[in-house]
Amino acid sequence: MAGSMELPAKGGFSFDLCRRNAMLEKSGLKMPGFLKTGTTIVGLVFKDGVVLGADTRATEGPIVADKNCEKIHFMAPNIYCCGAGTAADTEAVTDMVSSQLQLHRYATSRESRVVTALTLLKTHLFNYQGHVSAALVLGGVDVTGPHLHTVYPHGSTDTLPFATMGSGSLAAMSVFESKYKEGLNREEGIQLVADAILAGIFNDLGSGSNVDVCVITRGGTEYLRNHEEPNPRTYVSSKGFSFTRGHTEVLSTKITQLAPVVAEGDAMEEGL
Numbered sequence: 557m558a559g560s561m562e563l564p565a566k567g568g569f570s571f572d573l574c575r576r577n578a579m580l581e582k583s584g585l586k587m588p589g590f591l592k593t594g595t596t597i598v599g600l601v602f603k604d605g606v607v608l609g610a611d612t613r614a615t616e617g618p619i620v621a622d623k624n625c626e627k628i629h630f631m632a633p634n635i636y637c638c639g640a641g642t643a644a645d646t647e648a649v650t651d652m653v654s655s656q657l658q659l660h661r662y663a664t665s666r667e668s669r670v671v672t673a674l675t676l677l678k679t680h681l682f683n684y685q686g687h688v689s690a691a692l693v694l695g696g697v698d699v700t701g702p703h704l705h706t707v708y709p710h711g712s713t714d715t716l717p718f719a720t721m722g723s724g725s726l727a728a729m730s731v732f733e734s735k736y737k738e739g740l741n742r743e744e745g746i747q748l749v750a751d752a753i754l755a756g757i758f759n760d761l762g763s764g765s766n767v768d769v770c771v772i773t774r775g776g777t778e779y780l781r782n783h784e785e786p787n788p789r790t791y792v793s794s795k796g797f798s799f800t801r802g803h804t805e806v807l808s809t810k811i812t813q814l815a816p817v818v819a820e821g822d823a824m825e826e827g828l
Contacts (some may be wrong), residue, residue, distance in 0.1 A: 558782025566577040584802045587659070594762010596724030597638035598752045599693045599704050602715045602737060602745035605773035606695035606702045609749035610638045611724070611757050612782070614763035623765045630658045632668040633777065635696030636770045637677075640722035641709060649690045653677055670696040670703040674713060684774060697772050724756025724763040731755045744770060749786050757786060 562812055581587060594615045599608045624648065629637045629650035635657070639646025653676045656670045674694055681688055692707040706714045714732035720728040731752040740748065747767055747774050756763040767784040 562742030565576075582796070583726065585703060594724070594760065595627060595640035595722035596681075596720070596753055596756025596760060596763040597693050597748055598639050598720045598725075598732070599638065599695045599718065600730050600732065600745055600749060601695075601702050602740040604702075604742060605697045605771065606704055607637050607742075607745040607749045607772040608636055608693060608695045608772070609753045610768050611753055611763040612766045612768060613757075613762070614643055615762055625669075626781075627766065628768050628770045629671050630654060631694070632661070632696070632701050632771060634698060635668060635670055635673050635694070636772060636777065636779075637673070637769050638693040638721070640691040645688045645690040646692070649677065649680060649688060650692075653680070658682070667698060668696075669698045669700070670694065670705070674705050674707065675724070677707050678711045678713050681707060681709055686710040689699055693721055695770075697774055697809050701758065702772075720752065720756075722756070722760075722763065727755040727759040728752035742771065742773075746780070746783070754784070754786060 562565040563624065564788070567640060577581045577587065577814055583764050594613065597608075597610045599606060602689045606742035610620075612627065613620060613623045614625040621692055625643070626647075627639055629639055629646065631637050631650060637650050639650060641797075653673055656676055657673060660672065661668055673696070677694065681690060686709045689707055689709055690707075692702075693749060694705045696703055704716060704719060706716065706719045717738070718732045720732065729752075732748070735748055735751070751768055755761075757765070757767070765785075766782045769783040772778070
């Protein structure tokens with residue numbers, strides 16, 4: 557009888573679902589694919605702080621869903637975060653960590669540190685093993701100075717003097733690698749970030765519209781919304797766009813009269 561008992565499963569990987577998926581594909585089932593995301597986000601450290609930048613195009617596959625969205629998220633008064641990837645994930649993760657930082661400030665009566673935000677972000681993303689599609693550029697200034705970090709969807713991080721992420725990151729990085737130098741002043745940092753975002757806008761189909769910039773220093777934070785608008789509308793009718801009745805031809809009309817249906821219980825109540 558002891559020989560007929562089922563032994564507990566041993567440790568290791570189980571490939572049962574891989575065989576099942578292969579069988580389903582052979583039978584004609586189309587497996588879901590991954591949705592490509594498009595964004596250009598950058599950041600750099602300059603003499604007095606950090607400059608972050610982002611484009612403003614949000615895409616749904618091949619469709620431009622929003623021409624002027626915000627990709628630079630508030631984390632704390634001295635910390636901001638640029639998000640690339642799935643918009644819902646970047647919004648939810650940054651909002652959650654921003655709330656935790658606020659509670660931490662209430663408990664300690666001290667300014668949030670950038671490393672605290674970095675630890676919260678990377679721990680959360682690592683726990684989900686990349687299924688939370690949020691690629692982040694985190695920047696801020698605290699008591700220890702200016703800091704710039706990148707956080708990948710699987711939870712790995714980098715600490716760099718300049719960084720780019722998103723589908724337009726290669727074009728933006730080419731600008732940084734050719735023009736970045738230590739000791740940039742505020743105006744030079746803003747211009748370099750804007751040039752990097754413009755490189756992503758004009759060389760990556762997933763990035764576009766306008767340039768947002770955020771400057772963080774010890775003295776405060778300045779969010780330059782729509783700092784540059786390289787793609788203005790070339791034609792706008794002074795009268796606006798109106799479509800008169802009959803502009804689109806109606807090919808056929810069918811009206812179906814709906815008769816009320818009285819349920820059995822309702823009929824009995826009416827009879828009473």
